[in-house]
Amino acid sequence: MSKELAKQYDPKGIEDRLYQKWMQGGYFHAKVNPDKKPFTIVMPPPNVTGQLHMGHALDNTMQDILTRYKRMQGYEALWQPGTDHAAIATEVKVTNMLKDQGIDKHEIGREKFLEYCWQWKDEYGSRILKQLQKLGSSADWSRERFTMDEGCSKAVEEVFCRLYEKGWIYKGNRIINWCPKCQTSLSDAEVEHVDQDGFFWHINYPIVGEPGRFVEIATTRPETLLGDTAVAVNPDDERYQDLIGKMLKLPLTDREIPVIADEYVDKEFGTGCVKITPAHDPNDFEVGKRHNLEEINILNDDATMNDRCGKYAGMDRYEARKAMVSDLEKQGLLVKVVPHTHAVGTHDRCHTTVEPMIKPQWFVRMKEMGEAAQKALDTGDLKFVPESYGKTYTHWLDNIRDWCISRQLWWGHRIPAYYCDDCGELVVQRGGAPSKCPKCGGTHFTQDPDTLDTWFSSALWPFSTLGWPDKTPEMDYFYPTDVLVTGYDIIFFWVIRMVFSGIEQTGKTPFHHVLIHGLVRDSQGRKMSKSLGNGIDPLEVIDQYGADALRLTLMTGNAPGNDMRFYWEKVEASRNFANKIWNASRFIMMNLGDAVLPETMEASALAAPDRWILHTVNNLAREVTENMDKYELGIAVQKIYDFIWEEFCDWYIEMAKPRLYKDDTDEKLPVLWTLRTVLSEALRLLHPFMPFITEEIYCTLNPDEETIMIAPWPEYTNEYEFPEEAEGVELIKDAIRGVRNIRTELNVSPGRRLTHLYIVSEDERIRSMFERGMTVLVGLAHAEKAIIQETRDGIGDDALSAVLPGATLYIPFGDLVDRDKEFARLTKESERLKKEVKRCEGMLGNERFLTKAPADKVQQEKDKLEKYRQMLDQVGTRLAQMQK
């Protein structure tokens, strides 16, 4: 590879080439390795039908950063990838595709339909993973899994049978959420409650045997009236004591229903009388159970009225509502209609209003497993980042109900339950249908037609992908995993179910940390969505600015759990940063030329600025590592960014230039060595965040290195600890800034004459450093060229003139600086110092601080106080002088 780099960084071509190189090098592959500690992340499996969106980009960037970081630290880092069959989402898509071709799924039948699904999966299943690769994802693709592959299916069957045998999976007639459009049951989590404007219809139910007397009920769903089997009042409601036990005539029918008393009824709400429809309302269902009421189903699966509904049979539920309300009105039973807003359950995929229905379904008992999941959080075995999401988790678990896992879909894991064709006996078992019925000896069986909720299989993902239920080396080594990265929107669906499944099946919490991120929104804060058309395609961003720029954009200035907005300007800023590194590296490599540098360098050979920058990058490594370990990725990358751009490029490289331009090669060695060393360190710190550009530069800079991916993560070392130089250079920087301020203030430009350099700081040490002619001052040469030129024939100072010809140390009040301004500045400075002194005195006067704070911190404060007092003295003296 040549050391000649283009003037501007162009990620195109480079990224794909490097990714190929990584793949071929096998760097993503993690294997069981007893010599190393494992680090594992399971990738939330994207839907096979999915298309990469910003959410994926964020989620996977974070995982890639953590994986690359740990890999560099010497862990055997496994990022386990795969895809999810996404039962209903895929089934809907395939169904629609077939519909477009004029094919009806029921006509072609289950087998044929599944063939289409697999075809679809083969076609699109790897697309999303390819897209993830464009991001630079370093997942172990050789271990790619699919929730419906052989191994995962085996795990699903095993878990189902175990839970069944334990009695925690049962089949029951229960009221469930039914989507009339998708014709399947839904779990509670799949139901979205949406506020809708509706009405309260107040209807009179005549009391049997008491003509002219009515009970007035209020309902939002009059069409369910035909399924009423009682009217309930609160047992403590004085108004209705006499009604309890009486019979009512159900309007529009010939039936008579009782008035019952139940705690569930709120006296204050509506009329205090509630019609009870056990077959079509979850609460009424419970009430019905308590009072042994009949459950009358009045709806077909597509939410039309069924044949028990007389003249309304065949009508859609909303048509029927209209017709019935109109009929009630005609009969004079409609009292009034009151507008009312209420939350209506809708299917989160198709947004159809969900219909509560009684259906035979399979359920998982949640009590014990829910408690175990809660315990994991309570004991600290499981931690959320940020912590507050633990409350969300707990709240959900507190209110958990049994999980309806059966779906009336074809695409998914079929329930391993078989019914004897002869006697109907139910057998649940592994490995296909039984050969003989244990009850009647029959040999023909029919498998339950239902499939499992898609989350049933994803709940097993952290261990099914590692070979469970078989005892595999991978299970022993990589499980439990370390951290799960996901969005807050999926805590209920997925995180909780993985936790309790992991604990129940493996005895271990499947991961110890859950790193939660927010949503990527558009620049106006709206959710990105297809219908709004405001989604931004990550691939387009990558194409225009590169994956590194996209990754940096997603990571900077974002705290865990918080939503962020997407701005193209931010991407540009990220791209600019990439370009900055590129050019700094270009400059360094240009200067390195063919120079042969030693591996290490004696500290004594290094100049103050060299020591300062080494000190700074060394401490940066420590801080960044701490941030990474706390999952503060945004803070970590911000620090790296600031270091590279400001400290390294704007200060150190500028300071280095005068030395680089000397002819003596030997003299150049320390500075060249420092440039290369610090750049290497910085690139390694940055690599997890911006893998491509760091790889490209690192390998050009160090031709012997194969890749930065497995270069060691920088560790803090005492060797590079140079506190004195660090402080000294910081003071010099202050001084230089002061010079620049004055220059700006005086509007010095070529052609004007400036004979004095002004040092702003009153600090004695700065002056002494100038007097000692510290080599660091050569750093002024570049940035302050204009001044240097102008001061060439100024008053000479021996020490300074070596580095700044003609410059002199001079604290002027008269000719160059506005007296009033200077006086005002000093006054302000004096105020600030007084405040600082007061703060230090406060701290040092506080016993709690003195006893509790670490000794070095106390000393630090003492030093500060001393310093501030001195400075205050000096400023005071100067002010006094000026007042004269």
Added chain:
RNA sequence: GGAAACAUAGCUCAGCUGGGAGAGCAUCUGGGUCACAACCAGAAGGUCAUGGGUUCGAGCCCCGUUGUUUCCACCA
């Protein structure tokens, strides 16, 4: 109805266990400078929503208020 989060510069957002209010973008000024104009140097801009409290000291901790957002929820 319950819960949570948020409110910091013109905009978007960082700010770890209390001790210097910060970044990017935008604005203004100066600069064609031999890595980079996708740049450099500098400036301006904030009563950290509001009212109390704890503390020597609060953007940070506690309580109230206002505003925004999100999640959960069976009030017919």
